[in-house]
Amino acid sequence: MAETGPTEEETPDGLLGWCLVASVARETARGESGLEIQRGTRHFAAGALLWIPPVRWDPGHGRWHAVGRHRGNGRRYVNMVVRADDLENFRVKGVYSEALVRSLNGHEHDPAAPRTLQNPWTRERAQNWADGWNQPREPIRIDGHSHPWVFVPNPPPAELQFDGEILHLAYYGTRGAHYSRTPPPVEWIPET
Structure with a gap:
């Protein structure tokens, strides 16, 4: 079986894991028939970086669990369910922050292992998802x-x-x- 994780030469110092990320779309459609256009979403500003953990539970068709910095408080990470249609520019980023790991883990977070992602993405799997979602x-x-x-x-x-x-x-x-x-x-x- 081939190793799916990065090799030691590819692993940057301090990397705790890989994650699928996306930006909140500049314009999002709301209201009846999607005719009301707004900047960003109610909870996230336009262009905000959202971290998308692998699916643990299904929040509903076209909706994803995401972690990001709230529009009203840019210092703390919050967990929200967002519409996939409100996201753009999918890509893969490395996770370096223990606070981000804690938010991505959610209720499965183990305080004894604060730097361990409980349900990590592999870099290849996250890149496949990003490529798929970037196709119009x-x-x-x-x-x-x-x-x-x-x-x-x-x-x-x-x-x-x-x-x-x-x-x-x-x-x-x-x-x-x-x-x-x-x-x-x-x-x-x-x-x-």
Whole structure:
């Protein structure tokens, strides 16, 4: 079995582990149909660095547990659940702070081992997640039904093959690409 951790030559002094991080998006959509645009989120300023520990529990579709410095108190780390759509610029960073380790560990933190991440990322796994989330992609709906785990690039293709069927782009709106199994009507052009 190959070693997944960094070798001694790659490990910077004081490194306690690797973590997936992201920045809070400059503009986030809120309100009905996402038409209200605001800077950052209620708890985090635009551009704030959020540390994302590996999933321990599922906070709901499209939501992640994150650790960052709160908008109102920039000195302490807080644990929050954030929408994945409110994050951008995913990357991997090293963890060097015991306070950050304590926040990332949450209730699993062991005071006897304050410098030990309880559920660490490997550098490669975190980088794979970052690469996947940095790809521009849109959720799809097929004949009015949501398919939250299927994504298409932005802009979406006019035709998509899914489960052996050819789907046709019906329209592209604020909630993603809407596909139909019915082909679009052929435009009638009168003969002159």
